[in-house]
Amino acid sequence: MLLLIMCILAFLIWHNNTIVVSHITYSSPKLPESFEGYRILQVSDLHNKDFHGRLTNKIKEAKPDIIVITGDLIDHRKTKLAVAVDFVADIKDIAPIYYVTGNHEQASDERGPLMAALEVLGVHIMDNEYREISLGDEKIGIMGIPDPSIQQRLGGYDWMDQHGYVHSWLLELLKDVETDFNILLSHRPEKFDSYRAAEIDLVFSGHAHGGQIRIPFIGGVIAPHQGLFPKYTSGMHTDAGTSMVVSRGLGNSLFPLRVLNPPEVVVVTLSKA
Ligand SMILES: [Fe+2]
DSSP: OHHHHHHHHHHHHHHTTOOEEEEEEEEOTTSOGGGTTOEEEEEOOOTTOOOTTHHHHHHHHHOOSEEEEESOSSOTTSOOHHHHHHHHHHHTTTSOEEEEOOHHHHHOTTHHHHHHHHHHTTOEEOBTEEEEEEETTEEEEEEEOOOTTHHHHHSOOOGGGHHHHHHHHHHHHHTTOOOSSEEEEOSOGGGHHHHHHTTOSEEEEOOSGGGSBEETTTEESEETTTEESOSOSSEEEEETTEEEEEOOOSOOSSSOOOBSOOOEEEEEEEEOO
């Protein structure tokens, strides 16, 4: 019995430290021709986990055109600023980095120093920002919104109106948008209805940690803000012209183990076909 428990523990430790690279092809006729084969690598929910260079190597091997980080780079319960900043410093020369905050950055006292350090490293901080990515004379848009819990920090927070915040931020951003094809970075997958209502083409989100424990043929068991058997924990979800990629993330927060749910890096390849 003791041997069995030790074997299960050894498996779980190995499993929680083995990075899986998930490849997704996203197709849209709206995509400008120059972006055929464009590779977007997503890092999400690292929660200060240190993979001691293995994550950096996986990112290098994937040869991305850009890297997007969709929040919870740190964990507010055990913030290790140096781990997060050193990781970003290691990957900053691989490809341009676009970043939005998660709920953990918003809850952390070290949010300010983290943002300052990321800015020094040349990271595009995309909370309520819109930018254009150009290839030749064609371009696509990329925008981001902060985690809705930013309102808790700023005051006037209403748990019931997170949908309202997301919706108003998106409307504000879209006022300046001149690109026909647009990507959104947003930590929260459960706000998919808002992204679809704003007619965003492609969304990158995280937060759900794959549902923490994954049951074959069923999926994730539990996720924050989605509860039991959550709808959005992994893969790509498409409805009415909006597709949302949900990363299962790389680290853990309150619950320290992933079960049948290894740490994940997502690589999305854009295609016109
Ligand atoms: Fe989160």
